[in-house]
Amino acid sequence: MFKRTKNLRLSIIKQIELEASKYPDVISLAQGIPSFDTPGCIKRRVEQALKRGVVAKYSLVPGLPELRELIEVSLAEENMYYDWENEIIVTAGSIEGITATIMAITAPGDEVIIPEPTYTSYREVLCLAGCKPVYVPLNEEKGWSFELKKFEQAITNNTKAIFYCNPNNPTGTIYNKDQLLKLAELAKKHDLYLITDDVYKDFVFDNQKIFSLAEIPELRKRVIRLFSFSKAYAMTGWRVAYLHTDAGIAKEILKVHDSLVTCAPVISQYGALGALEMGEKDVKKFSIEYKKRRDLVCARLDKLSQYFSYTKPQGAYFVFPRLTSPPNPLSFAMRGGEVDSWTFALDLLKSAQVAVVPGIAFGPNGEGHIRINFGRSEEDINEAMDRIENYFKISQGL
Template sequence: MDYSRILSRTIQEVKPSGIRKFFDLAAEMENVISLGVGEPDFKTPWPVRRAGIRSLEEGRTWYTANAGLKELKIEISRYLKRRFELEYSPDDEMFVTVGGSEAIDMCIRTLVNPGDEVMVVQPSFVCYGPIAQMSQAKVVPIATKAENGFSLTAQELREAITPKSKLLILPFPSNPTGGVMTRAQLEEIAQVLRGTDIMVLSDEIYAELTYTGEPHVSLASLPGMWERTIVVNGFSKAYAMTGWRLGYACGPQPVISQMLKMHQFAIMCAPTVSQMAAVEAMRSCDEAIQEMRDEYNMRRRLMVDRLNKMGLTCFEPRGAFYVFPSIRITGMTSAEFCEALLHSKRVAVVPGDAFGACGEGHVRISYSYSMEHLTEALHRIEAFLKERGIHA
């Protein structure tokens, strides 16, 4: 049977994730230190685990409402107001999803029609472009630069806008670069968008992980931006709850109601146990977030300092838990560097072009791992460079 004639042409044209390729290779090798996956090495805080266990013991394992537990949505509303000056009604301006990834998918598929243009700020997380592509939209990459802190500038946005522009995907703090957007920078972006019909998907999954001393600012909190912004967030990164698979989307009721309709037919509802645990996370884990952020900050400083001393020029990330050093000094492509490092020194990192063509010449290294693992990985990377005659 010729499956190429049977399968959807659209899905066949989508390339597999560049992250997974190296993760799968590393999984088949011994003595590998994998710094390729953005997953906290912390255990989910005990009060959260305890709440999940309690929900199982009490038999709370039934379906919830499609939009999620009312109790959880109330806590999300309080949290967003407390932390980011965002106001959303728990009744009809938010719903709970299976991870932030589902919220991203629902948002893109709800907003775009075939032929619409989706502007994707890059380098960025790998899912945005493929989901837009599967929705038969045209992906318009907007390349950011290290000299601008990998932030989106108003000029870059203006140059990307056409009459077909429908959606801007704004992923800050950024995976993979660690770039952030300040209030002043976001105001410049807002000035470009006001008066247009362009919507914004603001992926704020790393909002709690910033290291500038200034709190994260959401585009939706600026004048005139609430009504055109869908905020996506979740519990995976800030609360070390990756396996619980829980996120949420917030925005204007006319958009959220349509996203929820798709969620009803595709998913039904997010896991009940995870939702019960998340209620406790929102109520009692601000201190745990701070403790994890402080630890990430120490790791961040270690990585930036060591990589720069090796000669791998590294922009200082101001958010998330990744560094994105340049490997151009080696003369290798990103993929060649990653393959050689993996086979020679058993260290797995991700080629920068997995996050968009403008990521070529860089690699992404996650510091969501223990200091012990990071230190050993850095020793191996340094040895790898010295064997090739590369010194700072």
């Protein structure tokens, strides 16, 4: 019974949100939801589609042709050349694209390498597919960067792919071109797929540049790239995203996509059209706001430097501070020398009504940390940080 779901867990991010929903006055900096509403230009595009009566029926399995054409154009602007008819699939959120990809390229028993800490749900999708997630720790001291040797050591005869997100959730750090090209060399040597989840690529700060391996034509038969409208355009509830890869791989992924959802919600595909046609200035506006909020949350963490240390995020809207000393050193649960992040997150929620994600959600190397989402409003960030400050004062008897 339940053999397939036995090792699956409800993502810890969602578990925390469920727990937080029991507290009336909670401030959540947990799940990666932006504070903004979907831009007006996107809503208007959808209203038009509704009025024209074009949203009631399924679209073609890979998505509306006019949307895929536009995706092809927008990819070309970023130096990625993929044919809309055979190489682009519109999905019901990127998580569905991830699931379809993993189901298509692996068989039960295969291993997929994931540098961690990383997005929680990769593990769950791999477990669902009967695959083994193989964690390779990122180097926190070196800004959460790759250590190539560790990847090489993790490769076995069963390894099928390396799967990462860039900018990385939860650390907000960016893998640069040099690191990625070295990873690609390794993938070539061992004949592995490279899955690159670029859902936060629009939010990069301090003149950083994002590079994707999907820009390299010789890699197109190994690279599968995912993008989502959820984060960039404040559309998490619409469930629309896309993936692109070489036609031979896309053909296989499409079969799984069909069996999972038939097509992405058509009304949301019109939203995605509006986003690509007119949403660019909104994305820029969001990005400027997130940078301000990044600076705000970092300034607030600096005031708590006796409890937290952190790497300044260069992208996405997360910071991943390490808990350097527990709130109550005499009685607080520790695990392997680290503050137990689950205990900490639950205690913070109960005592201060602030929800954050325990670092262990993102892999073993995330223990002793928490993830703070600064995609929420400035007001929420300030109130949550006031409460956290107070929480430490009270727990230390100050």
